Amino acid sequence: MTPGERAEARIAELGISDPRDIDVDAIAFDARMLVEYEAxxxxxxxxxxxGDRAIATIRPSSVRGRERFSVGHELGHWELHRGKSFACRADDPDRNLTSxxxxxxxxxxxSAHLLMPAVFFGPAVKALGKPGFKELDGLSNDYETSLLATAIRLADIDTLPVIVACYSAQGLKWSKPAKHVPRRWWLRSRLDDDSFAHGLLTAGTRVASARKQPGEVWFENDDAENYEVTEECIPGKAGEVLVLLYLSSPMLDARFDPNVGIRRYNESGSYTKRR
Ligand SMILES: [Zn+2]
Structure with missing residues (x-):
């Protein structure tokens, strides 16, 4: 079983049938992991x-969702990596995405599967169509999770052609594409001047909702100009923007293209420098 399947099996074993009943401290206690909140x-x-007992110490946060994610993360270590001790930087999942x-x-x-099991989270996402940040915020309230963890889980459940990404003035920090998004789509390493995210990061200009953009604003691929994406962005941590991109359906059927910016795929799928 994958770690995610282990967590979801735990939820099923406990007979939890509503996300509001996911009391992560109680689930931990049941697994003989005591949770304490301390600086x-x-x-x-x-x-x-x-032995068969553990103590997880969690740094208190004003955002309960972040504490809950940390508890789920430590419980994951306890269930998956027993016999080891951990000191984690784990209250939001983005740090580990690039690790x-x-x-x-x-x-x-x-943790993500424990707090947002596919059995509840999948139908909740489906009911929203193509959720934007406002809808994700609603979901994060329902699941008592951080908005960031909820957005990453949206890509993770892989039901929508979405990429969640984080940029700073230095460029792309991390991205989480849904698995079925073709790997040929190569996100720009720096924000394009025409992206709403660039306006938000450099001038604080907010665009109220998701808007269409030409594909080349977001992707380095030579043929990106033939496609359209939907972009929405919000401020992230200090100096960062969080971006939600929905790819249009023709992008999912786009054929293999060796030419991406300054790189070129070789036949085995690795990038080589374009001559
Ligand atoms: Zn850890």
Missing amino acids: LEGCEAMLVGA DKPREREADEY
């Missing part, structure tokens, strides 16, 4: 286990 230095959550530490990513996966 920590140098990390946001910590797990110390001995090469598989255990941290597994604990995040466990």
